[in-house]
Amino acid sequence: MTGSQPEIVQVxxxxxxxxxxQPLTVGAGPVTAHLVNGVFGDPLLEVKFKSRRERxxxxxxxxxxxxxxxxxxxxxxxxxxxxxxxxxxxLHFLRARMTGEYPPxxxxxxxxxADHIGNLIDGIAWDRIEDAGxxxxxxxxxxxxxxxxLLKAGHPAKRLEPQPRSDDVVxxxxxxxxxxxxxxxxxxxxxxxxxxxxxxxxxRARLDALELAPGDxxxxxxxxxxxxxxxxxxxxxxxxxxxVAALRDALVTVLPGKRLVYATDFADTPxxxxxxxxxxxxxxxxxxxxTFCAADLIQANxxxxxxxxxxxxxxxxxxxxxxxPFHFSKxxxxxxxxxxxxxxxxxxxxxxx
Ligand SMILES: [Zn+2]
Numbered sequence: 001m002t003g004s005q006p007e008i009v010q011v012x013x014x015x016x017x018x019x020x021x022q023p024l025t026v027g028a029g030p031v032t033a034h035l036v037n038g039v040f041g042d043p044l045l046e047v048k049f050k051s052r053r054e055r056x057x058x059x060x061x062x063x064x065x066x067x068x069x070x071x072x073x074x075x076x077x078x079x080x081x082x083x084x085x086x087x088x089x090x091l092h093f094l095r096a097r098m099t100g101e102y103p104p105x106x107x108x109x110x111x112x113x114a115d116h117i118g119n120l121i122d123g124i125a126w127d128r129i130e131d132a133g134x135x136x137x138x139x140x141x142x143x144x145x146x147x148x149x150l151l152k153a154g155h156p157a158k159r160l161e162p163q164p165r166s167d168d169v170v171x172x173x174x175x176x177x178x179x180x181x182x183x184x185x186x187x188x189x190x191x192x193x194x195x196x197x198x199x200x201x202x203x204r205a206r207l208d209a210l211e212l213a214p215g216d217x218x219x220x221x222x223x224x225x226x227x228x229x230x231x232x233x234x235x236x237x238x239x240x241x242x243x244v245a246a247l248r249d250a251l252v253t254v255l256p257g258k259r260l261v262y263a264t265d266f267a268d269t270p271x272x273x274x275x276x277x278x279x280x281x282x283x284x285x286x287x288x289x290x291t292f293c294a295a296d297l298i299q300a301n302x303x304x305x306x307x308x309x310x311x312x313x314x315x316x317x318x319x320x321x322x323x324x325p326f327h328f329s330k331x332x333x334x335x336x337x338x339x340x341x342x343x344x345x346x347x348x349x350x351x352x353x
Pocket of ligand 1: 081083185265
C-alpha cells in the first residue's frame with residue numbers, strides 16, 4: 001500500500017449475529033464513530049465525543065440497538081433523505097424522548113424533512129400528553145435556504161421564515177461544525193462533513209516540572225485557547241496569574257482538527273462525484289456507500305447507488321486517509337469478502353492507472 005491509498009476499515013465476520021448485524025466502531029481523534037447496524041443493516045451512524053456526553057446521529061434507520069440512555073444524549077440528527085431505511089428509527093427515538101426532560105433535538109435533512117418528521121409524529125394520538133411531549137427543531141436544507149420548523153408532539157407545527165445560506169455550514173458548535181452538500185439520488189440527498197476542532201493536549205511532564213497541579217484552571221485554559229483569547233489571564237493553583245499565550249507555549253501541544261464525512265444514496269454522476277470530492281477532501285474518515293459490485297452495475301444505475309469501484313475512485317480522488325465502505329446490498333451477506341476484494345482491487349488499479 002502506498003501513502004496516498006486509503007486504508008479500508010472493514011466489519012468483522014460473521015456479519016450477522018444472533019443479536020443482529022455486526023456493528024462497526026472506528027475511533028478518530030476525539031470522536032468514536034459507531035455504525036450501529038454494520039455495513040448491511042439500515043444506515044445509522046452514532047458519533048460520540050470522548051470529552052462530552054452528547055452524541056450526534058447520521059441517518060436514523062433501525063434504532064432498536066440504541067438504548068434509551070444513549071438516545072437521551074442525542075442533540076442533533078443529520079438525515080441524508082427520507083427513504084424508509086434512513087428514517088424508520090424515528091419512532092423508536094420519539095418514544096425514548098417521551099420520558100425525562102431534554103432540550104429540543106435538532107434534525108437536519110433535504111427539503112420536506114419537516115413534513116416527513118411531522119407526519120410521523122402526527123401518526124400518534126397525543127390526547128394525554130398535554131405540554132410534556134418531545135420537541136424537535138427540524139431544518140429543511142436547500143441549496144440557498146434553511147427553513148426551520150418547530151415540532152412538538154400534540155401541538156401544531158410552527159414553520160419559521162426561510163433563512164438565506166451564505167456557506168455550506170448547517171451546524172456550528174464551539175468544538176465542531178457540520179457542512180453539507182446536496183447530491184442526486186432521484187430525490188435530493190444531503191452528504192455531511194463533521195469538522196472537529198483541534199485537540200488540545202496538556203503535557204503532564206511539563207506540568208509536573210513547573211509544580212502545577214491539574215484542576216479547573218486547565219479547563220479554563222482549553223476553553224480560552226478554543227476561543228482564541230490568548231491575552232486572557234488564568235489563575236494558577238499557586239495563586240499566580242499567567243497569560244494564556246505563555247501557558248500555551250509552556251504546556252500545550254495542539255493536534256490538528258479532523259474531518260469525518262458521511263455520504264450514502266446517490267447516483268454515480270459527474271456532478272455528484274465533484275461535489276463529494278470537494279466535501280470529503282483530505283478527510284480522516286470517509287463513510288461512503290458501496291452498495292453494489294461491478295457485476296450488478298445495472299441495478300446500481302437503476303437504483304441510483306454506487307458500485308464498489310465508484311466508491312473507491314471517489315475516496316482516492318478526495319485523498320481520504322481511511323475509507324469505511326457501507327450500505328452493502330444484502331445480496332452480498334454471505335460473501336462480504338468479495339465486496340472488500342473489489343474495493344481493494346479498485347483502489348490499487350485506479351492508483352496505478
Ligand atoms: Zn435511498
